[in-house]
Amino acid sequence: MTDEEVNILLNDLLEQYGYDFTDYSFASVKRRLQRVYTNDRFPSFAEFRYRVRMDSTYLTYLMEQITVNVTEMFRDPAFFQALRKQVLPVLATYPFIRIWHAGCSTGEEVYSMAILLKEMNLLHKSVIYATDINESVLEKARKGIFPLAYMQQYSQNYQQSGGQHDFSQYYAANYEYAKFSESLSEKIVFSAHNLVTDRSFNEFQLIICRNVLIYFNKELQDKVLHLFSESLEPLGFMALGAKETLRFTTVAPLFKPLAQKEKIWRKIAT
């Protein structure tokens, strides 16, 4: 696909469906579209475009393919350890804990968070709002069913993050799948939210958004970081991905790093 064709398709997605990828990383979106175009063996760009415009089921699939949905439980164990040791003890002092997990994808990190809260006896007074642009990945997240083959790695991550228990107590193994306990998911609200177009919907003490901003251009990063800042209570926490930073952004003065290495900041001004 040429750059022009990519732009034509992005324009269709915006005009026809309201999905705005124009402030996304062009290189990433192009690569994702190219991948679908090749894998689905379209004979021409025109036919690819026609399918996207005419077939809403295909659109749902395409949306899931454009955005990156690679995630794991307790990914970057040191990050979850920092949450456990430095963030949750502070949140524990609140009567009621509200967490927003933005760009949650299929939910692996959300369930990880729920496990942390449960182990610190905080889950009963918490609500995790887990949002993503894709309804189809949210559907997977709601089910809390992940391939059993991944559990060994997840269990190892969990232990490295400071987990003391037997990880397998959190799921029921059934053939090739592990279904996570409903006692974890009953405090999670999954819903669609588009960081590009939708507004804040509550005030939180912790916002987690990892490996989402890397796909946005500078302007959109700034816009989303302001959205997060406005959605945080004073002294609230914001956590980003391992290669994301507040440096050189316009919200930088409003935050101070809590654990620089683990990309957690605390809101100190408005």
Next chain:
Amino acid sequence: MTVSIPRTLVIGGSAGSLEVLLQLLPLLDPACKLAIIIVLHRKSDNDSLLSDLLAARSILPVKEAEEKDLLTAGMVYVVPSDYHLLIEPDGTITLDYSEKVNYSRPSIDVTFISAAEVIKEQLACLLLSGANTDGGEGLQMAKAMGAVVAVQDPAEAEVSFMPKYAMGVVKVDRVLRQRDMVEWVMSL
């Protein structure tokens, strides 16, 4: 569109390529006006160790690539572990945490292909030792876009599979022995 992007060399390596880089980097001096990107397969942990190690040996400044870094002549960028690196049309870097490619993240193909699409004939690619097929498809693409492509001589590569595989899928411009690499890089 590519006018503001400096001539760029992307070096891809896997098993057996670290030693090659450790010998090559100290010999590149400030006269080198290339932006150099190093994509090296490795375990996903102990991250910044690699860029620290390379920086200690290099005269040219070495940094771990960060998202939105603007490719700059005379700089060496090391792709962080567990991310792919893409090049934007404006010459900035995007880090990407999508599926592994050729069982690898970072994948050499991903960066070769992305750089080829944007930098075209101002790009050179060098593929070193390794036990993987990564890099072959990327060299093909780079060559098709007018880039200069080279591989380490399989005869002296610690693991010959990767350069050999690439030579099977693309007609490379140069097959380089270690001792010829510096001259080749400085001539780009």
